[in-house]
Amino acid sequence: MAEEQIVVLILGSTEKHSATAARRCPRTESGRMQSATSFSRFVRPVQAAVRLFSTSAPKTAGDEKIVAAVLFERLPVVIPKIDPVVYAFQEFSFRWRQQYRREYPEAFLKKAEARGKGDYQIDFTPAPRITEADKSNDKRSLERALDRRLYLLIYGTAYGSNGEPVWHFPEKVYESEQTLRKCAESALKLVIGDLSHTYFVGNAPMGHMVMQPSEKENDSALKRFFFKSQVIATNKFNIGKCEDYVWVTKDELLEYFPEQAQYLNKMIIS
Structure with missing residues (x-):
């Protein structure tokens, strides 16, 4: 009995809603045109979204x-040459540190310089920075x-x-x-x-x-x-x-x- 009452209520509300919609939008030719226009306004954004997320696009002659x-x-x-300003600053910093450096006994320094002298010292001539290709602009x-x-x-x-x-x-x-x-x-x-x-x-x-x-x-x-x-x-x-x-x-x-x-x-x- 309760289920029948629920069905009757639903059907009644549906018929009432349909009647209200019919009064608002009468079945006339102009009403059909208005409905079609409203539907097209809804479909166009959806079509645009489909084109936006599409993985392929139609190719034309003007494609990039x-x-x-x-x-x-x-x-x-x-190593690149040091900028003159940077070189001047580094030289100034070195001289400044030399004034306050820790001084060691002279005998200790001589021993440090003499250790390994002549055993593994390698003499070499550095390669020139300016090559023949630089001179000839090759x-x-x-x-x-x-x-x-x-x-x-x-x-x-x-x-x-x-x-x-x-x-x-x-x-x-x-x-x-x-x-x-x-x-x-x-x-x-x-x-x-x-x-x-x-x-x-x-x-x-x-x-x-x-x-x-x-x-x-x-x-x-x-x-x-x-x-x-x-x-x-x-x-x-x-x-x-x-x-x-x-x-x-x-x-x-x-x-x-x-x-x-x-x-x-x-x-x-x-």
Whole structure:
């Protein structure tokens, strides 16, 4: 009996709600249009959300290309020169400490100097900091600017250059590689042939640049992602797949890219 009363109450409330809804939205042509408009307002955000979380998007002629570029660097071989201001401060600090140093007996100092003398003392002549490559300004050699970082630039056709040879970093258009770093490794391997003397720093790019095509170009826009790689245990590479190449310092590199100099100056530390 109680269950029948509950069912009657539910049915009664449902009929009452339906009658109220019918009075508010009469079954007219305008009412159908209003309902359709309200429904479309609800569906459009849902469709937009589906497109937002979709794993694939329809490709068009204006899609952006993704390019992986490699900033291939040789680390300093010798200790960089000390700045004159830093050198003056260190000399002043040394003289200041000498005034208040602990003095030892002279006999004790002579024994310390005489211990092992002539047994393992090695005489050597330090290598010159200025090499023959520095004197001849041979930018194709790694035996130059030993106290600076050197970066590899190649001369040839690049994506977005309309088939004209330009100076650029080793790069490759992303196609079907597993990751973007794999694409960068392929780009460097095409240039130097072997990656056994290279080390890629991390899996993420160190920076990216968006390049918009000019009005005369038919190519689509591109996003160029830069990956850092370093030279390991060698001073010579058999570089190919290009017309020319150079190893340049940061200051020299910025002269090759005057339009992107401000961005590259921030991305490259030294």
